[in-house]
Amino acid sequence: AQKVTQAQTEISVVEKEDVTLDCVYETRDTTYYLFWYKQPPSGELVFLIRRNSFDEQNEISGRYSWNFQKSTSSFNFTITASQVVDSAVYFCALSAASQGGSEKLVFGKGTKLTVNP
Amino acid sequence: GAGVSQSPSNKVTEKGKDVELRCDPISGHTALYWYRQSLGQGLEFLIYFQGNSAPDKSGLPSDRFSAERTGGSVSTLTIQRTQQEDSAVYLCASSRWAESTDTQYFGPGTRLTVL
Numbered sequence A: 001a002q003k004v005t006q007a008q009t010e011i012s013v014v015e016k017e018d019v020t021l022d023c024v025y026e027t028r029d030t031t032y033y034l035f036w037y038k039q040p041p042s043g044e045l046v047f048l049i050r051r052n053s054f055d056e057q058n059e060i061s062g063r064y065s066w067n068f069q070k071s072t073s074s075f076n077f078t079i080t081a082s083q084v085v086d087s088a089v090y091f092c093a094l095s096a097a098s099q100g101g102s103e104k105l106v107f108g109k110g111t112k113l114t115v116n117p
Numbered sequence B: 001g002a003g004v005s006q007s008p009s010n011k012v013t014e015k016g017k018d019v020e021l022r023c024d025p026i027s028g029h030t031a032l033y034w035y036r037q038s039l040g041q042g043l044e045f046l047i048y049f050q051g052n053s054a055p056d057k058s059g060l061p062s063d064r065f066s067a068e069r070t071g072g073s074v075s076t077l078t079i080q081r082t083q084q085e086d087s088a089v090y091l092c093a094s095s096r097w098a099e100s101t102d103t104q105y106f107g108p109g110t111r112l113t114v115l
Helices: none
Strands: A003-005 A010-014 A019-021 A024-026 A032-039 A046-052 A059-061 A064-069 A074-079 A088-096 A111-116 B005-007 B010-013 B019-024 B031-038 B042-050 B053-056 B065-069 B075-079 B088-095 B110-114
Touching: A003 A088, A010 A019, A019 A111, A024 A074, A032 A074, A046 A059, A046 A064, A074 A088, B005 B088, B010 B019, B019 B088, B019 B110, B031 B075, B042 B065, B042 B075, B075 B088
Parallel strands: A010 A111, B010 B110
Antiparallel strands: A003 A024, A019 A074, A032 A046, A032 A088, A059 A064, A064 A074, A088 A111, B005 B019, B019 B075, B031 B042, B031 B088, B042 B053, B065 B075, B088 B110
């Protein structure tokens, strides 16, 4: 079975601080994909990144960076110099090939990030 | 353009009534997914469509829930005899294909309240 754990329920930071959101996953599949989505107060889930299990390179996109480590089954997300607009709930998700052909997403419970001015 | 659209955005109904929720996926996307988001359960998968067929219905919580997809496009999720525990936000997502994992793009959701 697949499982995603986001141990941090809520995080509060002051603007310009760096913040890391943790994600730990469980799967027996060797081929899988990991995702991060952002859900701002408006409610719509916004796609941020997708990584496959064979690509452990870290990725940077502007102020966002992701650290994928298979050895610890983690896919952490760092926001550098946080801004108020980063306030949202962030979800980590997993999709694995063994799910009977269905690439359904298994989500963590989410981390609510509040960035205060 | 074209993102995933859902209607209605909000639905209030009385316990025992049937409701229909609609999803219009991104044009050309062959895979379509329904998820449910509730406070207690987080984001849960309900059903997956590949074209018009639904090879994975494993997330439907009871036989009161059903879904169909026609023309490889629009999908309708139907909840019969609604119960208060059905209150949640119902999210639809689509992706280009399902043979290999492609990114799922989500609609704005339908907030269902059962009184």
